[in-house]
Amino acid sequence: MWPETPVRVRAVKDLIPPKPPISELTAEKVEQNFHYEVSNVVASVLDQYEELFGTRGEESEYCTKEQMKVQLMAALNVSGRYFTFKEQMKDSVVRLVRDRMQRTEPITDHQELQVFLTELYVYLVDEMHKALNKISVNDCEDSPFMFQLNSSQLMHFAREAQINGDYQKAAHYYQEPDDVWDPGDDL
Numbered sequence: 001m002w003p004e005t006p007v008r009v010r011a012v013k014d015l016i017p018p019k020p021p022i023s024e025l026t027a028e029k030v031e032q033n034f035h036y037e038v039s040n041v042v043a044s045v046l047d048q049y050e051e052l053f054g055t056r057g058e059e060s061e062y063c064t065k066e067q068m069k070v071q072l073m074a075a076l077n078v079s080g081r082y083f084t085f086k087e088q089m090k091d092s093v094v095r096l097v098r099d100r101m102q103r104t105e106p107i108t109d110h111q112e113l114q115v116f117l118t119e120l121y122v123y124l125v126d127e128m129h130k131a132l133n134k135i136s137v138n139d140c141e142d143s144p145f146m147f148q149l150n151s152s153q154l155m156h157f158a159r160e161a162q163i164n165g166d167y168q169k170a171a172h173y174y175q176e177p178d179d180v181w182d183p184g185d186d187l
Helices: 027-053 065-079 081-101 110-134 137-142 151-163 167-175
Strands: none
Touching (some): 027 081, 065 081
């Protein structure tokens, strides 16, 4: 009849290729990843802004800055970009929070939860500001935008810098002869 074929007995684990080793993300790499994601989102929002209002993005008699902001948010929501940004940021935010907060037990006390959420919010906003500050000033030099500041705003910035102990920046704001601040200026 039929010749008997040899039966090969293989374990399932032999058929599945081994997983690559999990790389441990250091706190620095987690922060860099978050900063990278923030800069990507900023670039995408800027593209949408320029698409809506052009490269100058100036206020007109038909459209105020507040109306422009509302139009931008509506365009981001309608196009689905806002949801995409949120999903794009989610993984890096989760990793950043897990690395920073390192909580393993659930929070049962409402007051403790509020304190935790406040600390989390402050930390995430600080990291976002760090990421925004890392965006190259060279990018701003290519931009046609000039920020128009009035004297009361300059005085406010000067007092704030003085309170924070940044006397060089405070002196710069106090001595600013024009009401125009160029983002490429070194302070």
